[in-house]
Amino acid sequence: MALVDDLNEPISEREITRRRALLTLGGGALGVASLGGIVTLLRFMSPNVLFEPATRFKVGRVEDIPIGSVLVIPKRKIFVARNDQGCFAMSSVCTHLGCMVQHQTASKAKEEFFCPCHGSRFDFEGNVVGGPAPRPLDQVSLEIDGGELVVDIKETVPHGTVTEV
Amino acid sequence: MSETKETTLTAEREKRRGLMALLHGNRVFRSLFRHGLPDTNRNRALATFSNFFLHVQPVKVRLRAIKFTQTFYLGGLSLVCFGTLTITGILLMFYYHPSVPRAYEDMKDLQFVVSSGTFLRNLHRWSAHVMVALVFLHMVRVFFAGAYKPPREFNWVLGVILFVLTVLLSYTGYLLPWDQLAYWAVTVGANMAKAVPVMGEDIRFLMLGGTEVGENALIRFYVLHCVVLPLALTGVIALHLWRVRKDGGLHLPPLKGKGGEGDR
Known part of the structure; x- marks a missing residue:
């Protein structure tokens, strides 16, 4: 269960349980996805073609x-x-x-x-x-x-x- | 419970209390969350029904009710579709003008010019198709489970209204691309409405805002699609979910053999 094998530290303090690791992984993935979503949203909101008269x-x-x-x-x-x-x-x-x-x-x-x-x-x-x-x-x-x-x-x-x- | 185990649990709770005490003692925090740490049955219950987003849920759910094969999550998935449609729909509205000269061109621009436009439009389209299918399957599931029977008759009625609203949303959205498919589908649909006895002609006239599918029909369908129907759907969904809880939660078939596990 322990992912950290530092024997000098008490295990209860340093141990990363499976649940915690998965939570970090899941949360991280969600964070990355949200960031990508925000970037995509901003790019969507910025028009690529303008219907304005020439300057x-x-x-x-x-x-x-x-x-x-x-x-x-x-x-x-x-x-x-x-x-x-x-x-x-x-x-x-x-x-x-x-x-x-x-x-x-x-x-x-x-x-x-x-x-x-x-x-x-x-x-x-x-x-x-x-x-x-x-x-x-x-x-x-x-x-x-x-x-x-x-x-x-x-x-x-x-x-x-x-x-x- | 053995004495040692109880002592450990209390110690654990005290430790967590120590860490969270500062946060939970905070006046701003207490104004947002009225209850303490969810470490007692009372506080757990309060955490559910004092939270706006969770309050339609029952405090306790039977294990059998959340089993996938019991419902196939069809209602919930329909709701997810509606959420996706709302978000993608709002984004599409930023580039769409509901007018005869612009509608078709805006739809084409969304596909070929706007960044991620194709993705959002396809997501909107596919979610719409999937939502109609899911709502239909949800009805079929409820029917075969007999979940429409007393005391849930009224919620079945609400469900039928929701199905009709879903189909109407699908239909009104169909006109908006303003291509040949849209034009003729709405022409046909409006002529079907004309078949209603006595007032058929008037219904068609009100529906299209004229005698043919034109500028008035487009703006009518746009307002219905983007404002009226989604608001109606949101309201009836709220009522529908609230009724599920008030009618005694999910309908479950009686367990075979009494006195064993009980109704879990």
Whole structure:
């Protein structure tokens, strides 16, 4: 019955009975199985295919945006603007608490964008000119591919980056 | 019992008490478990009927009642199937949309895209088939054992309800893959319901939520399959198990020859 043959130890203390050994074995097997189950469950819960729109997409041709104007694409939550240096794309998600920043069509020079939630105001380049927003609007990657403007909303670029036309 | 043996037992008990005393004296522990160590008959009984998960069990079970060939554990195995179906079903629900454009594609995605999706879907499908078979065999066993006789008549009625609920679960689940098999099986089933005299047409209309198997039928079958029927089944199972105990435990044939071993 004893699995330990250390004669110096009292058997009653060191002895591993069959029941105990089987319990350990069974419990261990159950533990391993549970662990495997949890890993499998987590893998199941993480989707392998997403039905979300592509993060990289075309927004139009360079000629479509005259210098000093803004192209608004509400569905993809971005603004594409053009100044004398070139084009740039900004996220329209307010840097304060994530509302949709609105483009002011009848705006004065210093208040191009306005957030309806808490009144943050941004200028043409996305700089904060008023309200609680802590930093300028996030800029996302903009490339020009054969005259087509291509935006990648997954890739943020430093504020002030301009893609030359 | 000899005096020495009794002394050893008491010593053993005292030793265990010493180790567990700290735990059992704990206020939080005592609020969870009202009884002391299960080392007396009273505490053993309390351990069973003060535990939510064990309270439907009798405190004492006759040895003959837990013998495999007495019941073939058919009822218990049906319950295990129901548990498996609940767990796998909930997991499948994470990827399934009960809508005409998505249902079939989601089912295919579960098979070919989602990790372990094939395994879970097959487990759900096979458990469903096995559950119907087990519930049926359980009924057959109870019938031939005469276990439906007084005082267990009402539990037989509950059993019939459980069988019907199991078949309905199977039937409503059949539509959800939204393939040709599902579509025509439900079309046929709905037309069978139409054969009911006088109100047949109305039954079919209510069942499908329209005149043909479409979007309304799919969402109806989905809600019935995932919410209404499982809840009903859970409730009736609870009643069924409770009745088993209240009707005097498992039905056992009388022992041959009186006064010997007794009814153990």
